[in-house]
Amino acid sequence: MDQLPTIELLEATHQFPGRYVFKVIGTTEDRFIGRVVQAVRAELASDMEPSFSSRTTAGGRHVSVTIEPEVKEAQQVLAIYERLRELDGLVMLF
Template identity: 65%
Template sequence: MEEGLPTVELLESIHTFPCEYRFKVIGQADDHFVGRVLAAVRQELEEDSEPRFSTRTTTGGRHVSVTVEPTMETASHVIAVYSRLRDLEGLVMLL
């Protein structure tokens, strides 16, 4: 298990897979952060299309929150997506 990530056991005790899972990713509001988030999720899940998502920019415009809600097949996939998202350039917080 990677430090700071949920365990498979915890995820399976809270969710029934497959299910829609919500990732909240907060980062610097540059022109490409949202695209990097979506690309990371798509690549990890090997999807051609973007999952359902929404964005919200802070009042000052310095940060953007990206909520991504893909269908996750297993708890292991959730952990893999978290691992990929943690490496994003411009990441401030991952929930």
Template identity: 55%
Template structure:
């Protein structure tokens, strides 16, 4: 498991599922980075539509952050989302 992905045990001890869970992904603002992150999150959450999200570019426009706050049903969904996001090209940081 890549660094930064919480364990199932940790998630179960700190959250009552289902619950809202915040994901913030920062990446290089290239090659439709926000669109690729939204696609990865949609797939990981097995959602029928793009999950609601917000975007914020850095002042220079080199990086962009994408924030999600979906309702997740299980800790396994959280781990699946982190795993999918870690595989997305141009990700700089996930928290």
């Protein structure tokens, strides 16, 4: 994901506060799933683990993580995207 959605687009297409779905694909190395979950928790300053699921590719090289945190506003969505973009091993983010 080269370009983040705008605040205007997020506010027009999502209701806040509410759940927002992030899909993150990365390498299976170095606890990628845990780092995705931790990045979201850190950005939200939350002790609670957000709802998430994961699926590893048939070859075992990549993992897809779907994470659905409760967010208060569009700005939090953008902050989470920025934090996720910094993860080592990231392949795709949407």
